[in-house]
Amino acid sequence: MRAEARVAAESDGRGGTRLTTLRGQSPLLLRRTGPRASAGVTVHLVGGAAGPLRGDELRLEIEVGPGARLELLSVAAQLALPGRPAPASRLTITATVAAGGTLRWLPEPLIAAAGCDHVAITRVTVETGGSLLWRDDLVCGRHGEDSGDFVADTLVRYGGSTLYRHELAVGPRAAGWSGPAILGGARAVGTVVTAGPESMVPGAAGPDAAVMPLAGPGMLATATGADIRHVRAALDPFCAGHPTARRPGAPVAA
Amino acid sequence: MSLATLLLLADGRLPSGGHAHSSGLEAQVSAGRVRSVEDLDGFLRGKLATGALVSAAFAAAACGDVARCADLDAGLDARTPSPALRRASRAQGRALLRAGRAMWPVAAIGREPHQPVALGALAAAAGLSPAETAVAAAHGAITGPAGAAVRLLGLDPYAVHALLARLAPECDRIAELAAKRSGDPVDDLPAAGAPLLDIGAEHHATWEVRLFAS
Numbered sequence: 001m002r003a004e005a006r007v008a009a010e011s012d013g014r015g016g017t018r019l020t021t022l023r024g025q026s027p028l029l030l031r032r033t034g035p036r037a038s039a040g041v042t043v044h045l046v047g048g049a050a051g052p053l054r055g056d057e058l059r060l061e062i063e064v065g066p067g068a069r070l071e072l073l074s075v076a077a078q079l080a081l082p083g084r085p086a087p088a089s090r091l092t093i094t095a096t097v098a099a100g101g102t103l104r105w106l107p108e109p110l111i112a113a114a115g116c117d118h119v120a121i122t123r124v125t126v127e128t129g130g131s132l133l134w135r136d137d138l139v140c141g142r143h144g145e146d147s148g149d150f151v152a153d154t155l156v157r158y159g160g161s162t163l164y165r166h167e168l169a170v171g172p173r174a175a176g177w178s179g180p181a182i183l184g185g186a187r188a189v190g191t192v193v194t195a196g197p198e199s200m201v202p203g204a205a206g207p208d209a210a211v212m213p214l215a216g217p218g219m220l221a222t223a224t225g226a227d228i229r230h231v232r233a234a235l236d237p238f239c240a241g242h243p244t245a246r247r248p249g250a251p252v253a254a
Numbered sequence: 255m256s257l258a259t260l261l262l263l264a265d266g267r268l269p270s271g272g273h274a275h276s277s278g279l280e281a282q283v284s285a286g287r288v289r290s291v292e293d294l295d296g297f298l299r300g301k302l303a304t305g306a307l308v309s310a311a312f313a314a315a316a317c318g319d320v321a322r323c324a325d326l327d328a329g330l331d332a333r334t335p336s337p338a339l340r341r342a343s344r345a346q347g348r349a350l351l352r353a354g355r356a357m358w359p360v361a362a363i364g365r366e367p368h369q370p371v372a373l374g375a376l377a378a379a380a381g382l383s384p385a386e387t388a389v390a391a392a393h394g395a396i397t398g399p400a401g402a403a404v405r406l407l408g409l410d411p412y413a414v415h416a417l418l419a420r421l422a423p424e425c426d427r428i429a430e431l432a433a434k435r436s437g438d439p440v441d442d443l444p445a446a447g448a449p450l451l452d453i454g455a456e457h458h459a460t461w462e463v464r465l466f467a468s
Contacts, residue, residue, distance in 0.1 A: 153445075155441060161328065162328065162329065162332040162440070162441055163332060164332055164335065165329070165332040165333050165441065165445045166333065166335070166445055166447045167444070167445045167446045167447060168446070168447055168449070169303070169446065174303065175299045175300070175302065175303040175424075176296055176297075176298075176299035176300025176301070176302070176303050176304075177300065177303075178296075179293075179295075179296025179297055179299055179300040180282045180285075180287035180288045180293055180296055180297045180300070180450065181278065181282070181296070181297045181298075181299075181300030181301050181304065181305075181448045181450060181451055182300040182303075182304060182448045182449065182450060182451075183449060183450060184282075184285075184287045184450050185287075186450075189449055191449075207285075207457075208450075208453060209453060210336070210452060210453040210456035210457065212335045212336050212337060212452065212456060213337055214331075214332075214335055215328075215331035215332065215334070215340060216331070216332070220335040220452075222335070222449050222452055222453055223453075224449055224450060224453065
Protein backbone atom coordinates (compact mmCIF):
# COMPACT_ATOMS: atom_id res chain seq x y z
CA MET A 1 0.00 0.00 0.00
CA ARG A 2 1.25 3.48 -0.84
CA ALA A 3 -0.20 6.50 0.87
CA GLU A 4 0.60 10.16 1.26
CA ALA A 5 -0.72 12.70 3.71
CA ARG A 6 -0.01 16.38 4.08
CA VAL A 7 -0.90 19.04 6.59
CA ALA A 8 0.10 22.68 6.34
CA ALA A 9 -0.68 25.32 8.93
CA GLU A 10 -0.23 29.07 8.70
CA SER A 11 -1.01 32.07 10.86
CA ASP A 12 -4.43 33.59 10.19
CA GLY A 13 -3.01 37.05 10.96
CA ARG A 14 -5.25 37.46 14.04
CA GLY A 15 -3.23 35.40 16.50
CA GLY A 16 -4.77 32.16 15.38
CA THR A 17 -3.82 29.34 13.02
CA ARG A 18 -5.55 28.04 9.92
CA LEU A 19 -4.92 24.92 7.91
CA THR A 20 -4.14 25.53 4.26
CA THR A 21 -3.78 21.84 3.45
CA LEU A 22 -5.22 18.78 5.15
CA ARG A 23 -5.34 15.67 3.05
CA GLY A 24 -4.48 12.03 3.47
CA GLN A 25 -4.96 8.55 2.10
CA SER A 26 -5.76 5.42 4.04
CA PRO A 27 -4.02 4.39 6.30
CA LEU A 28 -2.80 7.95 6.86
CA LEU A 29 -6.01 9.93 7.36
CA LEU A 30 -5.89 13.35 8.99
CA ARG A 31 -8.80 14.94 10.86
CA ARG A 32 -8.99 18.37 12.41
CA THR A 33 -10.12 18.12 16.04
CA GLY A 34 -10.19 20.35 19.12
CA PRO A 35 -11.88 23.67 19.72
CA ARG A 36 -12.05 26.20 16.88
CA ALA A 37 -11.46 29.09 19.26
CA SER A 38 -7.95 28.14 20.36
CA ALA A 39 -4.81 29.80 19.00
CA GLY A 40 -3.43 26.53 17.75
CA VAL A 41 -4.88 23.78 15.60
CA THR A 42 -5.08 20.14 16.62
CA VAL A 43 -5.06 17.39 14.02
CA HIS A 44 -5.48 13.69 14.69
CA LEU A 45 -3.94 10.95 12.63
CA VAL A 46 -6.57 8.24 12.10
CA GLY A 47 -5.45 4.79 11.01
CA GLY A 48 -7.70 4.05 8.03
CA ALA A 49 -6.39 0.51 7.56
CA ALA A 50 -4.30 -2.10 9.33
CA GLY A 51 -0.60 -1.73 9.38
CA PRO A 52 1.91 -0.61 8.41
CA LEU A 53 2.43 -3.98 6.74
CA ARG A 54 5.53 -5.11 4.89
CA GLY A 55 5.80 -3.39 1.52
CA ASP A 56 3.84 -0.31 2.63
CA GLU A 57 5.32 3.02 1.59
CA LEU A 58 3.82 5.82 3.64
CA ARG A 59 4.65 9.52 3.58
CA LEU A 60 3.53 12.28 5.88
CA GLU A 61 4.45 15.90 5.27
CA ILE A 62 3.96 18.57 7.92
CA GLU A 63 4.49 22.26 7.33
CA VAL A 64 4.12 24.90 10.00
CA GLY A 65 4.40 28.49 8.81
CA PRO A 66 5.56 31.62 10.71
CA GLY A 67 3.46 32.20 13.83
CA ALA A 68 1.32 29.08 13.34
CA ARG A 69 0.78 26.45 16.06
CA LEU A 70 0.03 22.87 15.16
CA GLU A 71 -0.42 19.86 17.40
CA LEU A 72 -0.56 16.39 15.84
CA LEU A 73 -1.95 13.47 17.79
CA SER A 74 -3.13 10.01 16.82
CA VAL A 75 -6.27 8.20 17.87
CA ALA A 76 -4.64 4.82 18.47
CA ALA A 77 -1.31 3.05 18.61
CA GLN A 78 0.30 2.22 15.29
CA LEU A 79 0.76 -1.53 14.95
CA ALA A 80 3.52 -2.63 12.55
CA LEU A 81 2.61 -6.11 11.26
CA PRO A 82 4.38 -8.74 9.16
CA GLY A 83 2.14 -9.07 6.09
CA ARG A 84 3.24 -10.77 2.88
CA PRO A 85 6.91 -11.32 2.04
CA ALA A 86 7.98 -7.90 0.79
CA PRO A 87 10.54 -5.21 1.52
CA ALA A 88 10.31 -3.40 4.85
CA SER A 89 7.37 -1.10 5.35
CA ARG A 90 8.45 2.51 5.55
CA LEU A 91 6.94 5.63 7.05
CA THR A 92 8.74 8.83 6.08
CA ILE A 93 7.78 11.94 7.99
CA THR A 94 9.09 15.27 6.77
CA ALA A 95 8.32 18.30 8.88
CA THR A 96 9.30 21.95 8.61
CA VAL A 97 8.73 24.63 11.22
CA ALA A 98 9.23 28.28 10.31
CA ALA A 99 10.46 31.03 12.65
CA GLY A 100 7.77 31.74 15.23
CA GLY A 101 5.93 28.53 14.38
CA THR A 102 5.36 25.72 16.86
CA LEU A 103 4.87 22.04 16.18
CA ARG A 104 3.97 19.38 18.72
CA TRP A 105 4.06 15.77 17.56
CA LEU A 106 2.53 13.57 20.23
CA PRO A 107 1.32 10.33 18.66
CA GLU A 108 0.33 7.15 20.45
CA PRO A 109 3.11 4.51 20.56
CA LEU A 110 4.29 2.38 17.69
CA ILE A 111 4.02 -1.33 18.47
CA ALA A 112 6.51 -3.54 16.60
CA ALA A 113 4.59 -6.83 16.39
CA ALA A 114 6.55 -10.08 16.04
CA GLY A 115 7.64 -10.60 12.44
CA CYS A 116 7.21 -6.99 11.35
CA ASP A 117 9.88 -5.24 9.33
CA HIS A 118 9.36 -1.52 9.60
CA VAL A 119 11.43 1.63 9.20
CA ALA A 120 10.41 5.07 10.39
CA ILE A 121 12.38 7.91 8.83
CA THR A 122 11.90 11.29 10.48
CA ARG A 123 13.34 14.50 9.04
CA VAL A 124 12.47 17.67 10.91
CA THR A 125 13.80 21.10 9.98
CA VAL A 126 13.19 23.99 12.36
CA GLU A 127 14.15 27.55 11.49
CA THR A 128 15.78 29.72 14.16
CA GLY A 129 12.97 30.96 16.40
CA GLY A 130 10.72 27.99 15.65
CA SER A 131 9.65 25.66 18.41
CA LEU A 132 9.40 21.89 18.34
CA LEU A 133 8.31 19.11 20.63
CA TRP A 134 8.67 15.69 19.05
CA ARG A 135 7.61 12.55 20.92
CA ASP A 136 8.14 8.97 19.81
CA ASP A 137 7.20 5.96 21.92
CA LEU A 138 7.99 2.39 20.93
CA VAL A 139 6.72 -0.91 22.30
CA CYS A 140 8.80 -3.94 21.29
CA GLY A 141 6.21 -6.63 20.54
CA ARG A 142 2.62 -7.06 21.72
CA HIS A 143 1.98 -8.56 25.15
CA GLY A 144 4.01 -11.73 25.68
CA GLU A 145 5.36 -11.58 22.14
CA ASP A 146 8.88 -11.09 20.72
CA SER A 147 9.68 -7.84 19.00
CA GLY A 148 9.64 -7.51 15.24
CA ASP A 149 12.37 -5.67 13.35
CA PHE A 150 12.08 -1.92 13.57
CA VAL A 151 14.47 0.92 12.82
CA ALA A 152 13.88 4.54 13.81
CA ASP A 153 16.05 6.93 11.82
CA THR A 154 15.69 10.45 13.13
CA LEU A 155 17.25 13.77 12.12
CA VAL A 156 16.30 17.11 13.64
CA ARG A 157 17.89 20.26 12.27
CA TYR A 158 17.59 23.65 13.94
CA GLY A 159 18.74 26.99 12.53
CA GLY A 160 20.66 25.35 9.69
CA SER A 161 22.63 22.88 11.86
CA THR A 162 21.99 19.29 12.82
CA LEU A 163 20.72 19.28 16.39
CA TYR A 164 19.87 15.61 16.94
CA ARG A 165 20.72 12.57 14.88
CA HIS A 166 19.72 9.17 16.19
CA GLU A 167 19.02 5.67 15.00
CA LEU A 168 17.53 2.91 17.10
CA ALA A 169 17.20 -0.65 15.83
CA VAL A 170 15.28 -3.37 17.67
CA GLY A 171 14.24 -6.90 16.83
CA PRO A 172 15.91 -10.16 15.79
CA ARG A 173 18.21 -8.52 13.23
CA ALA A 174 19.55 -5.87 15.62
CA ALA A 175 22.58 -7.27 17.47
CA GLY A 176 22.59 -6.60 21.20
CA TRP A 177 19.37 -4.53 21.19
CA SER A 178 17.94 -6.28 24.23
CA GLY A 179 21.33 -6.44 25.94
CA PRO A 180 22.51 -4.15 28.74
CA ALA A 181 23.97 -1.47 26.40
CA ILE A 182 20.82 -0.65 24.44
CA LEU A 183 17.50 -1.51 26.12
CA GLY A 184 18.35 -4.17 28.72
CA GLY A 185 15.18 -5.97 29.70
CA ALA A 186 13.01 -2.99 28.72
CA ARG A 187 10.26 -3.56 26.18
CA ALA A 188 9.25 0.07 25.85
CA VAL A 189 11.28 3.17 25.12
CA GLY A 190 10.29 6.74 24.50
CA THR A 191 11.96 9.99 23.54
CA VAL A 192 10.96 13.63 23.57
CA VAL A 193 13.08 16.03 21.56
CA THR A 194 12.55 19.75 21.95
CA ALA A 195 14.13 22.48 19.90
CA GLY A 196 13.96 26.18 20.47
CA PRO A 197 12.27 27.55 23.61
CA GLU A 198 12.62 24.92 26.29
CA SER A 199 11.01 24.05 29.54
CA MET A 200 12.46 20.68 30.44
CA VAL A 201 14.66 20.48 33.51
CA PRO A 202 17.89 18.58 32.85
CA GLY A 203 18.83 15.70 35.12
CA ALA A 204 17.53 12.33 36.07
CA ALA A 205 13.82 11.73 35.66
CA GLY A 206 13.56 8.39 37.44
CA PRO A 207 15.88 5.40 37.49
CA ASP A 208 15.51 4.54 33.79
CA ALA A 209 15.08 8.01 32.36
CA ALA A 210 17.10 11.17 31.82
CA VAL A 211 16.61 14.66 30.50
CA MET A 212 19.60 15.88 28.58
CA PRO A 213 20.52 19.29 27.20
CA LEU A 214 21.74 18.70 23.66
CA ALA A 215 24.91 20.35 22.36
CA GLY A 216 22.69 22.73 20.35
CA PRO A 217 19.52 24.60 21.38
CA GLY A 218 17.35 21.68 22.42
CA MET A 219 16.75 18.91 24.89
CA LEU A 220 16.18 15.17 24.84
CA ALA A 221 14.24 13.20 27.40
CA THR A 222 14.64 9.43 27.11
CA ALA A 223 12.93 6.75 29.18
CA THR A 224 12.90 2.97 29.06
CA GLY A 225 10.60 0.64 30.92
CA ALA A 226 9.17 -2.84 31.23
CA ASP A 227 6.02 -1.51 29.57
CA ILE A 228 4.70 1.72 28.09
CA ARG A 229 3.18 2.86 31.39
CA HIS A 230 6.66 3.38 32.86
CA VAL A 231 7.70 5.39 29.83
CA ARG A 232 4.55 7.51 29.95
CA ALA A 233 5.00 8.19 33.66
CA ALA A 234 8.51 9.49 32.97
CA LEU A 235 7.84 11.46 29.77
CA ASP A 236 4.28 12.79 29.96
CA PRO A 237 5.18 15.58 32.41
CA PHE A 238 7.71 17.01 29.95
CA CYS A 239 5.17 17.12 27.16
CA ALA A 240 2.55 18.94 29.24
CA GLY A 241 4.99 21.62 30.37
CA HIS A 242 6.42 22.68 27.03
CA PRO A 243 5.70 26.29 25.98
CA THR A 244 4.08 25.09 22.79
CA ALA A 245 1.37 23.55 24.97
CA ARG A 246 0.32 26.97 26.17
CA ARG A 247 -2.47 28.74 24.45
CA PRO A 248 -3.77 32.19 25.29
CA GLY A 249 -6.40 31.88 27.95
CA ALA A 250 -5.41 28.32 28.81
CA PRO A 251 -3.78 27.60 32.14
CA VAL A 252 -0.06 26.92 31.91
CA ALA A 253 0.66 23.30 32.80
CA ALA A 254 2.86 22.86 35.84
CA MET B 255 50.82 1.12 5.82
CA SER B 256 52.75 0.03 8.88
CA LEU B 257 51.23 -2.79 10.88
CA ALA B 258 53.36 -1.90 13.91
CA THR B 259 52.06 1.68 13.76
CA LEU B 260 48.47 0.41 13.75
CA LEU B 261 49.21 -1.78 16.76
CA LEU B 262 50.71 1.22 18.58
CA LEU B 263 47.55 3.25 17.97
CA ALA B 264 45.27 0.43 19.15
CA ASP B 265 47.38 -0.49 22.17
CA GLY B 266 45.62 -0.02 25.49
CA ARG B 267 48.95 1.13 26.93
CA LEU B 268 48.91 4.25 24.75
CA PRO B 269 49.01 7.02 27.41
CA SER B 270 45.71 8.59 26.37
CA GLY B 271 43.70 8.17 29.55
CA GLY B 272 41.38 5.54 28.12
CA HIS B 273 41.82 3.32 31.17
CA ALA B 274 39.90 5.89 33.25
CA HIS B 275 36.68 5.24 31.29
CA SER B 276 34.40 2.20 31.31
CA SER B 277 32.34 3.26 28.26
CA GLY B 278 29.16 3.16 30.29
CA LEU B 279 29.77 -0.26 31.80
CA GLU B 280 30.10 0.94 35.41
CA ALA B 281 26.56 2.38 35.37
CA GLN B 282 25.10 -0.85 33.97
CA VAL B 283 27.05 -2.95 36.51
CA SER B 284 25.61 -0.81 39.27
CA ALA B 285 22.10 -1.18 37.83
CA GLY B 286 22.58 -4.96 38.03
CA ARG B 287 22.34 -5.45 34.26
CA VAL B 288 25.91 -6.76 33.87
CA ARG B 289 27.01 -9.42 36.35
CA SER B 290 28.65 -12.17 34.26
CA VAL B 291 30.71 -12.81 31.15
CA GLU B 292 27.46 -13.65 29.36
CA ASP B 293 26.00 -10.24 30.29
CA LEU B 294 29.24 -8.62 29.12
CA ASP B 295 28.81 -10.42 25.79
CA GLY B 296 25.39 -8.76 25.36
CA PHE B 297 26.81 -5.39 26.39
CA LEU B 298 29.72 -5.59 23.94
CA ARG B 299 27.55 -6.79 21.04
CA GLY B 300 25.26 -3.82 21.64
CA LYS B 301 28.29 -1.55 21.84
CA LEU B 302 29.64 -2.87 18.52
CA ALA B 303 26.30 -2.29 16.78
CA THR B 304 25.99 1.28 18.10
CA GLY B 305 28.85 3.31 19.62
CA ALA B 306 31.64 1.28 18.00
CA LEU B 307 30.09 1.62 14.54
CA VAL B 308 29.66 5.37 14.97
CA SER B 309 33.18 5.86 16.41
CA ALA B 310 34.76 3.75 13.68
CA ALA B 311 32.94 5.61 10.88
CA PHE B 312 33.83 9.03 12.27
CA ALA B 313 37.47 8.07 12.97
CA ALA B 314 37.79 6.66 9.44
CA ALA B 315 36.17 9.80 7.99
CA ALA B 316 38.55 12.07 9.91
CA CYS B 317 41.52 9.97 8.79
CA GLY B 318 40.33 10.09 5.17
CA ASP B 319 40.06 13.89 5.14
CA VAL B 320 41.38 15.84 8.12
CA ALA B 321 39.72 18.99 6.71
CA ARG B 322 36.34 17.45 7.68
CA CYS B 323 37.24 17.31 11.39
CA ALA B 324 35.13 20.33 12.45
CA ASP B 325 32.03 19.01 10.64
CA LEU B 326 32.60 15.52 12.01
CA ASP B 327 32.97 16.93 15.51
CA ALA B 328 29.58 18.67 15.17
CA GLY B 329 28.13 15.42 13.82
CA LEU B 330 29.24 13.58 16.96
CA ASP B 331 27.72 16.32 19.12
CA ALA B 332 24.37 15.68 17.39
CA ARG B 333 24.77 11.92 18.00
CA THR B 334 25.68 12.29 21.68
CA PRO B 335 22.65 13.63 23.56
CA SER B 336 24.18 12.97 26.98
CA PRO B 337 26.31 15.91 28.19
CA ALA B 338 28.27 13.49 30.41
CA LEU B 339 29.18 11.39 27.36
CA ARG B 340 30.11 14.49 25.34
CA ARG B 341 32.45 15.56 28.16
CA ALA B 342 33.95 12.06 28.42
CA SER B 343 34.51 11.86 24.66
CA ARG B 344 36.16 15.29 24.54
CA ALA B 345 38.35 14.55 27.57
CA GLN B 346 39.56 11.38 25.86
CA GLY B 347 40.05 13.22 22.57
CA ARG B 348 42.17 15.83 24.27
CA ALA B 349 44.33 13.23 26.05
CA LEU B 350 44.72 11.21 22.85
CA LEU B 351 45.74 14.32 20.92
CA ARG B 352 48.37 15.10 23.54
CA ALA B 353 49.87 11.63 23.28
CA GLY B 354 49.60 11.68 19.49
CA ARG B 355 51.36 15.03 19.10
CA ALA B 356 54.39 13.55 20.81
CA MET B 357 54.36 10.67 18.32
CA TRP B 358 53.43 12.18 14.93
CA PRO B 359 52.91 15.60 13.29
CA VAL B 360 49.16 15.75 13.94
CA ALA B 361 47.14 18.41 12.09
CA ALA B 362 45.65 21.31 14.11
CA ILE B 363 42.06 20.20 14.76
CA GLY B 364 41.23 22.15 17.92
CA ARG B 365 42.10 21.53 21.52
CA GLU B 366 39.38 19.16 22.65
CA PRO B 367 37.82 17.22 19.78
CA HIS B 368 35.61 14.18 20.24
CA GLN B 369 37.70 11.04 20.71
CA PRO B 370 36.96 9.46 17.27
CA VAL B 371 37.91 12.70 15.49
CA ALA B 372 41.19 12.84 17.42
CA LEU B 373 41.85 9.17 16.64
CA GLY B 374 41.28 9.81 12.92
CA ALA B 375 43.62 12.81 12.91
CA LEU B 376 46.33 10.78 14.67
CA ALA B 377 45.91 7.91 12.23
CA ALA B 378 46.19 10.27 9.27
CA ALA B 379 49.40 11.74 10.71
CA ALA B 380 50.74 8.23 11.27
CA GLY B 381 50.08 7.34 7.63
CA LEU B 382 47.32 4.83 8.33
CA SER B 383 44.32 4.26 6.07
CA PRO B 384 40.66 4.90 6.97
CA ALA B 385 40.05 1.12 6.99
CA GLU B 386 42.87 0.58 9.51
CA THR B 387 41.63 3.49 11.61
CA ALA B 388 38.15 1.97 11.73
CA VAL B 389 39.60 -1.30 13.09
CA ALA B 390 41.51 0.59 15.80
CA ALA B 391 38.36 2.50 16.77
CA ALA B 392 36.05 -0.53 16.88
CA HIS B 393 38.67 -2.55 18.75
CA GLY B 394 39.12 0.20 21.33
CA ALA B 395 35.35 0.51 21.80
CA ILE B 396 35.11 -3.07 23.09
CA THR B 397 38.49 -3.71 24.70
CA GLY B 398 38.06 -0.64 26.94
CA PRO B 399 34.83 -1.80 28.63
CA ALA B 400 36.08 -5.42 28.63
CA GLY B 401 39.09 -4.36 30.71
CA ALA B 402 36.81 -2.31 32.95
CA ALA B 403 34.60 -5.39 33.48
CA VAL B 404 37.54 -7.33 34.91
CA ARG B 405 38.21 -4.53 37.41
CA LEU B 406 34.56 -3.83 38.30
CA LEU B 407 33.28 -7.40 38.59
CA GLY B 408 36.42 -9.42 39.19
CA LEU B 409 35.58 -11.49 36.11
CA ASP B 410 38.06 -14.15 35.01
CA PRO B 411 40.43 -12.31 32.63
CA TYR B 412 40.88 -15.47 30.55
CA ALA B 413 37.14 -15.77 30.04
CA VAL B 414 36.90 -12.07 29.12
CA HIS B 415 39.67 -12.41 26.55
CA ALA B 416 38.05 -15.54 25.18
CA LEU B 417 34.94 -13.40 24.67
CA LEU B 418 36.98 -10.71 22.90
CA ALA B 419 38.44 -13.39 20.62
CA ARG B 420 34.92 -14.56 19.74
CA LEU B 421 33.89 -10.98 18.99
CA ALA B 422 36.92 -10.24 16.77
CA PRO B 423 35.20 -11.24 13.49
CA GLU B 424 32.18 -9.03 14.34
CA CYS B 425 34.59 -6.23 15.25
CA ASP B 426 36.23 -6.59 11.82
CA ARG B 427 32.82 -6.59 10.11
CA ILE B 428 31.71 -3.43 11.90
CA ALA B 429 35.02 -1.71 11.05
CA GLU B 430 34.65 -2.67 7.39
CA LEU B 431 31.08 -1.35 7.29
CA ALA B 432 32.19 1.87 9.01
CA ALA B 433 35.09 2.42 6.61
CA LYS B 434 32.83 1.80 3.60
CA ARG B 435 30.47 4.56 4.75
CA SER B 436 33.16 6.99 5.92
CA GLY B 437 33.02 9.13 2.76
CA ASP B 438 29.28 9.82 3.18
CA PRO B 439 28.00 13.27 4.15
CA VAL B 440 28.08 13.77 7.93
CA ASP B 441 24.27 13.52 8.35
CA ASP B 442 24.33 10.15 6.54
CA LEU B 443 27.13 8.60 8.63
CA PRO B 444 26.07 5.91 11.15
CA ALA B 445 24.02 7.27 14.06
CA ALA B 446 23.08 4.13 15.99
CA GLY B 447 22.33 5.11 19.56
CA ALA B 448 22.00 3.19 22.82
CA PRO B 449 19.33 4.66 25.15
CA LEU B 450 20.57 2.90 28.29
CA LEU B 451 24.10 4.22 27.81
CA ASP B 452 22.79 7.79 27.55
CA ILE B 453 20.57 7.38 30.61
CA GLY B 454 23.25 5.50 32.56
CA ALA B 455 25.89 8.15 31.81
CA GLU B 456 23.67 10.93 33.18
CA HIS B 457 23.02 9.01 36.41
CA HIS B 458 26.68 7.95 36.71
CA ALA B 459 27.84 11.58 36.44
CA THR B 460 25.94 12.41 39.65
CA TRP B 461 27.57 9.68 41.77
CA GLU B 462 29.91 10.89 44.48
CA VAL B 463 32.01 7.73 44.44
CA ARG B 464 32.87 5.87 41.26
CA LEU B 465 35.78 3.90 39.89
CA PHE B 466 35.65 5.25 36.33
CA ALA B 467 35.19 8.76 34.93
CA SER B 468 32.45 7.52 32.59
